[in-house]
Amino acid sequence: MSTDQVRVVVTGLGATTPLGGDVASTWSALLAGRSGVRDLTTDWVDSVPVKFAAVAAVDPTEVLPRPEARRLDRAEQFALVAAREAWKDSGIEKVDPERLGVVVGSGIGGITTILAAYDTFKERGWQRLSPYTVPMLMPNGAAGWIGIEVGARAGVHATVSACATGAESIGYAIEMIRSGRADVVVAGGTEAAIHPLNIGSFAAMRAMSLRNDEPERASRPWDKNRDGFVLGEGSGIVVLESEEHARARGAHVYAVAAGVGYSADAHHIAQPEPTGAGVMLAMRRALQDARLAPEDIRHVNAHATSTPAGDVVETMAIKEVVGGHPLVTSTKSMTGHLLGGAGGIESVFTVLALQERVVPATINVDDLDDGVEVDIVRRDPRELPGGRISAINNSFGFGGHDVAVAFTSV
């Protein structure tokens, strides 16, 4: 089978985010311009300089049966909740297990499990460790659990590329279907890292916003007074399917997963490369892979995290590769930064923008920074044109990972 002949489509969406416990509530909150960022009320908040985060709107332990929840890390809980929603949404009733795959990753994995288990180990000894400690802490745990849930035997994978993880997973899934290894793949990212060690460590990098007096205003991509990202948690999952398989069962198709572009900065382990060369390469490759022209791209869900270094460079790269015409937004202004989950939820948002023909506004952009020469959607959502249009979801990660996923409307 020629790889050129297989088109991949999106047939299911799932998400649990700081804005809502499912796709519908999250999407309506995005369109309403609501912030998911709030004050932290945990007992450890005094030990860290950042007193807020974008905590999940619905705690997964309220949704999952207790015996199930206790053997899952919080990141796995989010992923399973989102995967169940996406799977149900896809309407798939029967699929050949050997043609069904999973690609779901996490930036950090079961970090809260590791730290809690180490406390248990030191205080009470190895005998008191949960026998599920290892499957809870491993970063491929979420993929494994989802694979068991849906019965996927074509391959279960977990890409790990920091904040590019979710997008890379979706890219890998597209390629898995195109290469003929699977007809259906459940793909996305998850993260649960709101823990003092993570906040302390990101703060040590001077990467986090310290706007403690105005948490809801802290995530402000492209605003002159942005001072860092806001940590979020949750998961976004999509069901990808070969067009042939989707049509044969009469599935609702949200969008075409048209292509993916990868690159790497080869510059610095954590700082963005200042010319945007890697970002441009990833977007060019996404266009090429999707066989799209720059003018086809009418919307970009940007990576833009609200850090001083990265936001403007990304817009320069968008202008250079795609042009000044797409409607650009950063939904992180409302969801915070879900790290490995970001590419998952933002792909869900990109697909919904194409289907609903509307782009959520970036909130908190009071004073647009110098050098931003693309069309940032601010204040109110804006409509996308009819007809066949395409969009890109950008995700970049520490390590120098650049991933651009292209979607096309149906």
Next chain:
Amino acid sequence: MAQMTEQEILAGIGKIVNEITGVPASEVTPEKNFVDDLDIDSLSMVEIAVAAQDEFGVEIPDDQLKHLKTVKDVINFIQS
């Protein structure tokens, strides 16, 4: 600890099994086999054994645990 009755131990085991696996405590009856009847895997059995140790103050070594097939086996072990 004063000697517990079989009923008290059974109720304790039922509570632990429910907490760890979600199987209703009412289904945890003496004749039930953990693997065949209650669908409990070996990792969950380890959790149950550790919880039983806390609840009943009786250590269940690994080489003994593998012989405890039914709820009644566990009750007998705790009583012995």
